[in-house]
Amino acid sequence: MAKRIDVKDVDIFYGKFHAVDNVTLQVPPRSVTAFIGPSGCGKSTVLRTLNRMHEVIPGARVEGQVLLDGEDIYASNVDPVQVRRTIGMVFQRPNPFPTMSIGDNVVAGLKLAGTKNKDKLKDIAERALRGANLWNEVKDRLNKPGGSLSGGQQQRLCIARAIAVQPDVLLMDEPCSALDPISTLAIEDLIGELKKEYTIVIVTHNMQQAARVSDQTAFFNLYGVGQPGRLVELNDTEKIFSNPNEKATEDYISGRFG
Amino acid sequence: MSTTSLSSPVTTPAFQQVSLARKAKNGVATVLVWLSFLIAVIPLVWVLYTVVANGITRIPFSNWWTEDLGSVLSDEVGGGVLHAIIGTLLQGIVCAIIAVPLGLLVSIYLVEYGRGTKLAKVTTFMVDILSGVPSIVAALFIYALWITTFGLPRSAFAVSLALVLLMIPVVVRSSEEMLRIVPDDLREASYALGVPKWKTIVKIVLPTALSGIISGVMMALARVMGETAPLLVLVGYSAFEHWNIFKGEMASLPLLMNNERVTNTMSVGTVGFERIWGAALTLVIIIALINLLATVISRVVAPKKK
């Protein structure tokens, strides 16, 4: 289950454009790491290299290594589709599949991979929905369309969908930025529970959120138009927000820019 | 220091009246614009009224829909247009069977695989050119290909092939639009679950776009069913019911109308008059039904919100 991530000397490109420069960081298993930084600094881009989603964009490429419990997911014989089956992702805007019911949405990852056993799927759906704190709200309407839920519920549905395939890592790209404060809190509580089973990396532009949910925080920054983004500091969350090592981090935390 | 009297306003009135000339021009423009809309509505209403009023005489009778003209002389009252309806529907369906998968594959290429590539730019340009190819040219091409080069006989299938050329661009454009509307979010959610690209397209993107695609296909079908030029060049007219699409003469509604036009007088009240306008109304009814079906299907298949 929950695996450790080692990012080693990763450079990220969009075609010829050097988007992110030389990132090295470690994410311990069963912990929450937050990526923070100003708009455009590359935090989402780095997140997407962790499950090889970055290369879906034509012309995009990654140099360097990303190790999952020691295995490089960018090795030449590795199938990116397989990688994505072991790493889950939740996006900024909830995106349940509109043609599927709630129940089908949860097990979509398994059904599309070929699992057919109805009972097995039902059990997995229940487990995942409980894990996402959504079971009690939807257990009586599993066959209603995925789009019939509220925004916060839809996002928890997407989380359930991501954990139903039992990933080693869960990536979250600003999962609360499209939600109201109450749903946001519900998801933050959920993250606190999920980290007992999964390794979690969350990108957020909300510093207070990073301070609330994460164990360690990585601060990314951009040094000029057309310059690549880079990792400035990776440290325990408490330290980053009270007494960071780098001046740039201190400036960002205290609101002097960004 | 002198004080100014306040019995008259200090400045000119704030809200000036728009000058008469400007108002007049505006008014004229408004009238002309409304007029042009009415100018468009008049012929539409006129044509539809003509078709309905002239064609209604034989339509309510069941034999119109269940008999062909094989047992009736050309200037004799009686018989129906079953053979023509069958022909129109058959040729249309055979065309759709070929044109829809082909058109759909092209639109999938344009939206999912070819974005930004040079081939996609050329392809989309050629689709536009194809949509401007006149129906007679499409018919001549199939004549040169199917009949002269391959030596095959004139047939309903040759007509369907020509209709394919006319239907493909419409299917491509409407499907392309429907596929583009599917948010990239959904594709990304699928990739993030470890679903390969082709499966994402087939199991997520297409079902989401399906209702719009179906409705676009049916409207394209309704349009090609009204084409006459390929019928004249590529198949002969028969007064009998005929089901073999690869051989022999087959009727269809436009062909029947053309046949009546050249073999019969069309003065009011004659057999020719009734048949032509009856066939016209039948064609319009079929086209309207297909469009209605398209709307119904698209509502039924659309992803539900509740």
Added chain:
Amino acid sequence: MRPGDRIFKNLTTGAGIFVVALIGLIGLFLLVQAIPALQANNASFLFSRAWSTNDPTNMSFGILDLLQVTIATSLVALIIAMPVSLGIALFLTQYAPKRLARAFAYIIDLLAAVPSIIFGLWGILVLAPAIEPFAIWINETFSWFPVFAPGNVAPSVRGTIFTAGVVLAVMLLPIITSLTREVFERTPTPHIEGALALGATRWEVIRTTVLPFGKAGYIGASMLGLGRALGETIALAVILLIPVGSFFDWSVFDGGATFASKIASNYSEFNNPTSAGAYIAAGLVLFLLTFLVNFAARAIIADKKGD
């Protein structure tokens, strides 16, 4: 790449390539079939008005008359359709009450759904008699002006380029309107709001923002309409009377045949490759003509739509 992905990608790419090749194939096949007929032609293909093709051993055919009639009918149609379409597009985007705009647009699109043979029949059997008095009046009052002089199918004023042009104009309305509408809808709101803020009347807003912005799109849409008009087959075959022994003489009251209507009306001559080849040669010219017009139209539109 996974096999499933490779197969699917090749399948869809292949479909794209097929469509590109198709246009080339159309030109190629038409050319190949036309060459023997052109070689057997006793007259000048481009400059003769004669058309005698039923004897494959003694053919003389030329497209000059067809070209002139085709262009004449299309021109009459455009002269009528362009201003009306402009008005409709403005109506739908600027004047119609928002709630009704969609319904009105649907009504205009209905015109596109009517099969052309029905337009042809209505044109010759219903419209032509109705506008006959008007046509006769023009013919008599302005007969000194060559364009309105008595034509080569007189005394009939029904089976003429005039009637055909009017019917064709009706058929062009939905095409020109739909694209023009799209372009007008894209007029940047800041432009419009800027004009409104200066106190412009509705017409002045249109004149200063919508029209300049949409000009290229409107021209492109009209050219697409032209392309359609050039290729219209059955409606013109039904309406136009063929004059006996005389040719197009620059009057709208002339009859004749266009490329498309000529080919469609003589399908009975397609019983041997050589005679058919003459018609295919005419079809090839039509193909090239519509290709060029569409090419230019799309280039103009792409220019404006791309922003």
